[in-house]
Amino acid sequence: MLTGPEPEPAPASEDLLRRLAPQVLGALVRRYGHFDAAEDAVQEALLAAARQWPEQGRPANPRGWLIRVASRRLTDQLRSEDARRRREETAAALTPRDEFVAPPPGEGRAPSEDDTLALLFLCCRAELPPAGRIALTLRAVGGLTTAEIARALLVPEATMAQRISRAKRRIKASEAPFGIRPDGTAGTDRADGTRGADGTGPEAAEGRAARLADVLHVLYLIFNEGYTATSGSDLQRADLAAEAIRLTRAVHAQLPADGEVAGLLALMLLTDARRTARTTPDGDLIPLAEQDRTRWDHAAIAEGVALVSDALTHAPLGPYQLRAAIAAVHDEAAGDEDTDWAEILALYELLIRLVPGPVERLGHAVAVAMVHGPRRALALLAELDGDERLAGHHRLEGVRAHLLEMAGERAAARAAYAKAAGLTLSVPERRYLRFRAARLAE
Template sequence: MSATTETEDLLREHAPQVLGALVRRYGHFDAAEDAVQEALLAAAGQWPHAGVPDNPRGWLIKVASRRLTDALRSEEARRQREERAAALTPRDAFIVPPSDDDRAPREDDTLLLLFLCCHPDLTPPAQIALTLRAVGGLTTPEIARAYLVPEATMAQRISRAKQKVRGGRFGRPENWEERLPAVLHTLYLIFNEGYTATSGAALQRRDLAGEAIRLTRRVHRLLPDDCEVTGLLALMLLTDARRDARAGPHGDLVPLDEQDRDRWDRAAIEEGVALLTLALSRGHPGPFQLRAAIAAVHDEAPSAEATDWREILGLYDVLVRLVPGPVERLNRAVAVAMVHGPRAGLAELNSLEGEMKGHRLDAVRGHLLERTGETEAARAAYESAAAQALSLPEQRYLQARAARLRR
């Protein structure tokens, strides 16, 4: 691994922790984020040549704290000139804490930042967008694609959220439960972006998926009796267990029914099933528990042919009553096709026309049309899906499916 690559990995790991530490100490979310970016740029310029410091997190916190206090003092001076100094925090409040605190933090600042981004003064879409940006490290275009909205719209949403919280001081959230749905949905989106990247040359972004699992474990330790937290962790583990089998030698996508199941992570599957069993034993299942149950049916089947699609369809029937969104209905249409035949699945797809954007609807349509023997229509659907896909591995997979039907 080159020095530059090592530096990039460290910065990606520590950035949300450093931002969380600054927000916890000083508030001023927007200014803290700017200070962290300056510290990251300084590290990117120095570390590859001078070497990584013994305590990279502490180094970043110190540098970012200095930049932040300089910015706040400059702002204080400006406000003094405008005779509004009384509204400012005194300068002494911006003294950087001892470095020992930076070496051995008393709490996970990334987790704290996660809950703080889901501040009740923000709307749920703003909470999730801000968290994906600050904690997940996703770019604005990636978040926009996850939400199926224009990039400019998402940029405005994130900017407004930062403006709304930038002047506040934050303490530890007292009412975790009211922020929990937004936190769990955010973690789910981060995991999904890591498990199947929405764009670029790589099929997966394992750093994001791993971070989502790590943070969800932290939330689970905080709220071990919450069934949906447990269900989300189970879902991530059961899904991530397949990651090594999802790509071929050259990074090409391998669909679920063609994967080598010997390459699935059995330890992760066992842990996920155990968590799911515990959650389901406590009462009525929520959406994450139902999604985890569907993943468990796939993971426990010895082969694609042995998959219990009737059980999966029954689980989707319950899920779409709780979450009647287009993604859930698209997945249910696949289950309908596996149980009742491809034409029944195609009939289900018709109800989604105009509700979904992106390539997935055409990709599923192409698969079902191919199963009915309608070769030309299937090829056209695959080509349409490939033209819309932003992930290069998905593009290549869909193009290959279309090319096979030209023979």
Template sequence: MVRRYGHFDESEDAVQEALLTAATRWPTDGLPDNPRAWLITVASRRLTDQLRSDEARRRREDTVAARQLPEDTQAPAADAPDTNADDTLILLFMCCHPSLTAASQIALTLRAVGGLTTAEIAHAFLVPEATMAQRISRAKQQVKASGLPFQMPPAPERAAKLGAVLHVLYLIFNEGYTATSGPNLRRAELSNEAIRLTRAVHRLLPDDGEVTGLLALMLLTDARRDARNTATGDLVPLADQDRSRWDRRSIAEGVDLISHALATAPPGPYQVQAAIAAIHDEAPSTEATDWPQIVALYAVLDNLAPGPMVTLNQAVAVAMVDGPRAGLELLSRLDDDPRMARHHRLEAVRAHLYEMDGDPAAARAAYLAAATLTTSLPEQDYLRWRADKLPES
């Protein structure tokens, strides 16, 4: 005979299980004075613990059942809106609240959705960590005070938030593709999540050229990730990568996406970046890359979305076409830019161009300077290795 109280079976099996458990706890330092009484005491305590645990579980299940709305157990009406939207995607749009500045929207989403640390976000924005911490804290309070319901915003509101959402996804992907700090070159979970979320946004807005362009850019860039480091985790630059290890399926998908976007939508920054990535991915080698076309595309990008990172990459492309001196001249525009004062990539690119120009001493000094500015251990190791290959004078 078994009597059921919630999920607890008061049966001989339960008693036997308790006795067996008690037996496994037999003292190892000698027999107790009354072994039978000791065994019964331990077994009864085991039964009591089990009863309390099952009773607590039953109360939790009763509470959940009481809170469940009747409509949750029924099929939705045919004209009901889709309620299966990804919760993370809903949170992504919620964080881009209209009362927040674009910078605060991005920072909050990176923290709440992307899981980045405040230091990582500050690095991405080129601002001090304390400034970013204050920005995120204020953004949290504003969203909390708004009382915004947890649901996907209507179409007009989605369109207004789209720019900030795409920028967030772009930064999350970049942090995953090249981690700003730590022992690993990349954080695959972040780049994978950024691609997953961008696919979700693309399903919502399949005809938006910039959404398509961003997804293409991510796929074309992520296609190279397995060739970016050695088996021991050392960084391998684009020029030295084994292109046979690139993911050709991702490249094909990315090329198809950007080709369609450029043919059907006005060009935007993400589309132009995706076009540049496609040229790199389709080239059989660095030497065979269509650098003049890349220079032309960077000129378009500099007009659409000027910024220090655009100038950095543009300088490398210009050096490949017009020589390292032309690249260094373009790079000099960033020397007084406060956003680049503590960013290692400026010195890293400068070192590369000095080395191309045949100035090993200047290249070595710039490589070492770049190594002191980055908090990524693989990048530090790579930059110091490059410096060590060059003479001091």
């Protein structure tokens, strides 16, 4: 039954529809399979809600309404494809199990919130290319439209549509399992309604751990792109970073005891807490050392510190926890001069043992410079010059310029800043690097 229109929030608010979209999609995929067709049906249901709810009022159970409408759209689509006979033959396999009860006449019953986590796992399959994982996750779980994703990632909409379509086709072809259970119990449930392996034993545990690592990696990439855009006129895309935080909260809600999930959420909160202080009113970059720390979000910092502190105490040590701990040391310092660089260096020493990647080693070099001086750090950078992963990347030259400036080599530092500026596609970063180079020419 429909209620009268509500004053606030709007009857078909974008936030509500975005929050409900993955739950509705999860319900349809769990019941029917057909990920691609189910996603289209959910989009049609969301459009119907956007049209009807402002005029007719929001349903008492919006999620049940969307499930019912989307199920109807999906059924019509399957029927139009002349699949009646095959559906009848597999009717028993497609009957909902205990985890999901089909909506009865009226509002229906809401699906489990666990479907959001299952969709994250489904969209973050390792065999999908990284760009496809990010795009599909934002579309299916984040509730963003193809146009919004294209704008966020600075890709033409037609290109993004092709990228999403390819990812969905690969999921369909792989017969990917749906309903991977976060507690590790029982079997995995396939999208076609059949039951997979019993989900126990070391192989199943390793598979779950690998898939979770993929999920966290994709969320980390999404957040990084939102916090520091790789190209474009804006340094940050706050909506993209916020979406990554929201999705990571959803994973943490399902896996509260996992130290790396808590560590990633803490890292995002501790990093995003500085967002409003990172740019001038004109959008120019303000480095960490020069930021007004009174503008930081201290509630987010407190939450992040509590999360990582608990994880470090009760869970096996992992790279996201260490990254979060480094961010916490920065955030808890009253000023840049109060930063405990010795502790940061110790944390980086642990991090590069676990993840000896180029980005981690760059951060380690900066910490070495702050504790032992720039000369030793510059020697570490020389070891990274041959790393193909950093070839043509502005961050290596930017760090080199900073260290050369610390060492008093102004001409070399100016050249390195200019080289870094020529490599970045981010307009604010380019302006900042050119400013640093120009200042050294004075």
